[in-house]
Amino acid sequence: LTMKVSEEVVMPRISIRVLAYSESGEKLGDETFFLTLKIPPVGPLPPKREWISRDYVLKLLRERKLRAIYGVRSKEVGDLIILSHVITCPAKVSLVIEVERVADVYEATAKFTMENLLLDKISQVQGTIASIPKMGDSRVVIEVRFDKPLSVDEVEKSIELKELPDNVELEAEYEVEESE
Structure with missing residues (x-):
């Protein structure tokens, strides 16, 4: 699973809900995953x-x-x-x-x-x-x-x-x- 996160996201943790279906349309699964983002510090970097x-x-x-x-x-x-x-x-x-x-x-x-x-x-x-x-x-x-x-x-x-x-x-x- 690849996900592109826009720069506007300010939450360090994002939930992702994944639903899986068969080709016939039968629901195979429903799971929520949490993506933890590393957000760079705001302000100047230390010397x-x-x-x-x-x-x-x-x-x-x-x-x-x-x-x-x-x-x-x-x-x-x-x-x-x-x-x-x-x-x-x-x-x-x-x-x-x-x-x-x-x-x-x-x-x-x-x-x-x-x-x-x-x-x-x-x-x-x-x-x-x-x-x-x-x-x-x-x-x-x-x-x-x-x-x-x-x-x-x-x-x-x-x-x-x-x-x-x-x-x-x-x-x-x-x-x-x-x-x-």
Whole structure:
């Protein structure tokens, strides 16, 4: 049984009465079924919070849909220095570098982890951080967390978005339209 429900229906539960007759006209059955509808909420959808590209954040800013930014992340160790120069708000850095095949030995691995380092202290460990990936095949995750979420007004004062490397992602909260 297929039933098309018009958009005007506002009841979450609809009763459907099905009558069955034979070819000769004899009544074979009479049963009522209930169809439960999922009615979308009325009003705006809740904001979405996720990691998105720098270019998408710029688009959301232009469209006035951006609500806040919580942090920045990258998978390139070289981005760390750039991030420390273009982000001017108080923030802390977490960095994980995993190195495999240290000195071309397949079994040799190393892991460098740094948590809650103030962003303005990055220059003091810059040489050490830059040399670690040279030991072997590395995977890098840099995450900069702002001490407090940046509102739209604060974003333009605290981050030079256009100066961020293309490959970074920002954790952003933004307004969602129904088609998204």
